[in-house]
Amino acid sequence: MSGQKVADQKWKIALVGSGNWGSAIARLVGKNVKERSDHFDTEVKMWCYEEDFEGRKLTEVINDKHENVKYLPGVDLGDNVVAEPDLAKAVEGANALIFVIPHQFIAKTCEQLEGKIAKGTHGISLIKGVDVKDGQIHIFSEVISERLGIECAALSGANIANEVAQDSFSETTIGCRDIDVAKKWQQLFETEKFRVAVSEDVVGVSLGGALKNVVAVAAGLIDGMKWGNNAKQGKLTDRSLDPARLGSQAAIMRIGLLEMKRFSLEFFPGTQPDTFVQESAGVADLITSCLGGRNHKVAAAFVTKGKSFEDLEKEMLNGQKLQGVETAKELYHFLETRGRQDAYPLFTFVYRVAYEGVKPDTITAHI
Numbered sequence: 001m002s003g004q005k006v007a008d009q010k011w012k013i014a015l016v017g018s019g020n021w022g023s024a025i026a027r028l029v030g031k032n033v034k035e036r037s038d039h040f041d042t043e044v045k046m047w048c049y050e051e052d053f054e055g056r057k058l059t060e061v062i063n064d065k066h067e068n069v070k071y072l073p074g075v076d077l078g079d080n081v082v083a084e085p086d087l088a089k090a091v092e093g094a095n096a097l098i099f100v101i102p103h104q105f106i107a108k109t110c111e112q113l114e115g116k117i118a119k120g121t122h123g124i125s126l127i128k129g130v131d132v133k134d135g136q137i138h139i140f141s142e143v144i145s146e147r148l149g150i151e152c153a154a155l156s157g158a159n160i161a162n163e164v165a166q167d168s169f170s171e172t173t174i175g176c177r178d179i180d181v182a183k184k185w186q187q188l189f190e191t192e193k194f195r196v197a198v199s200e201d202v203v204g205v206s207l208g209g210a211l212k213n214v215v216a217v218a219a220g221l222i223d224g225m226k227w228g229n230n231a232k233q234g235k236l237t238d239r240s241l242d243p244a245r246l247g248s249q250a251a252i253m254r255i256g257l258l259e260m261k262r263f264s265l266e267f268f269p270g271t272q273p274d275t276f277v278q279e280s281a282g283v284a285d286l287i288t289s290c291l292g293g294r295n296h297k298v299a300a301a302f303v304t305k306g307k308s309f310e311d312l313e314k315e316m317l318n319g320q321k322l323q324g325v326e327t328a329k330e331l332y333h334f335l336e337t338r339g340r341q342d343a344y345p346l347f348t349f350v351y352r353v354a355y356e357g358v359k360p361d362t363i364t365a366h367i
């Protein structure tokens, strides 16, 4: 592709991932490439980490029904989205890769891809999390870029997969330093109902999505503590917010947002503080996740059911993965190596509740 302007290149897309968000994005991208076939190859490969589904291979069922019956049931993915269990085959011939797997699996997945990706391939990470190793912290665009030797942008925003899959209106942010490449990604993802803004702040876009997951856990704990009576009366719903407690939620979001910003500026100098307030990847994603995401839902159940996060993830998410609790652990260990846990009381509190048995109702003594 060298020498050719990005706008004139025809991109062939492959997704590395096929979970709840992966499938919703595969559907959206699948529709767009059909409509924009001058710019994109019309087949979209989707790598599936293979598993059995009711006695059959999940990939076979997806390709038969054009539906990810496990991770996005009831949604037509389109006949040009092709599930592929072999990672190397899934990315073969693609020159644009969308990375969308739970963050704990990216290292292993990159390991399998090393040496298999052509120079000049474009990447974008939709993963919400951070990579912490040997006292160092990185965003996943950097990890992918370094491991695979390709440029990698980021996409993050207030995007609940099931809502995007129903074409509800929402916004997102692409972080990409090369404006021509950013425009091409925008052309791939944007629809009338899925608005895509572009920012050069790849780090801010990535950290907004990663860090808000920890805050969403705290928000869920708050809701869980106030749900006691409703739960007993059988009125508990995924999104039941007690109107009398909205101030508590707002307090968690405000405190959380400040920690997110402080953390980003301290450890990723050059992050643009405006990203957190102006972009969907910042405050909008924080609000959405604190009101309605999986992290919030499971954290509320942690209080009401008294089970571990690990057990609740298995029980409530049917194979989908929580990112916030794992991220809280990674942040805690990173901060510990620098003696900075006390500067981030909310992040630290979430870690202590999840892993050290600290009681959620002591939150106000900690933050």
Ligand SMILES: NC(=O)C1=CN([C@@H]2O[C@H](COP(=O)(O)OP(=O)(O)OC[C@H]3O[C@@H](n4cnc5c(N)ncnc54)[C@H](O)[C@@H]3O)[C@@H](O)[C@H]2O)C=CC1
Binding pocket: 017, 018, 019, 020, 021, 022, 023, 048, 049, 050, 071, 100, 101, 102, 103, 105, 109, 126, 127, 128, 129, 159, 160, 161, 162, 319, 320, 321, 322, 323
């Ligand atoms: N679901 C959502 O609403 C949104 C999710 N995200 C982010 O996108 C990323 C991916 O999330 P989802 O697509 O929702 O995934 P998910 O939470 O549905 O996770 C299930 C996926 O993980 C795969 N998996 C399980 N074990 C694996 C392994 N060992 N190696 C590789 N893959 C394995 C499963 O096959 C399945 O495809 C996460 O970082 C998440 O925070 C971002 C925006 C919205």
Ligand SMILES: O=C(CO)COP(=O)(O)O
Binding pocket: 128, 157, 158, 159, 160, 161, 213, 216, 285, 288, 289, 292, 293, 294, 295, 296, 322, 323
């Ligand atoms: O990132 C998300 C919404 O933007 C989804 O958050 P959860 O993983 O908590 O569902």
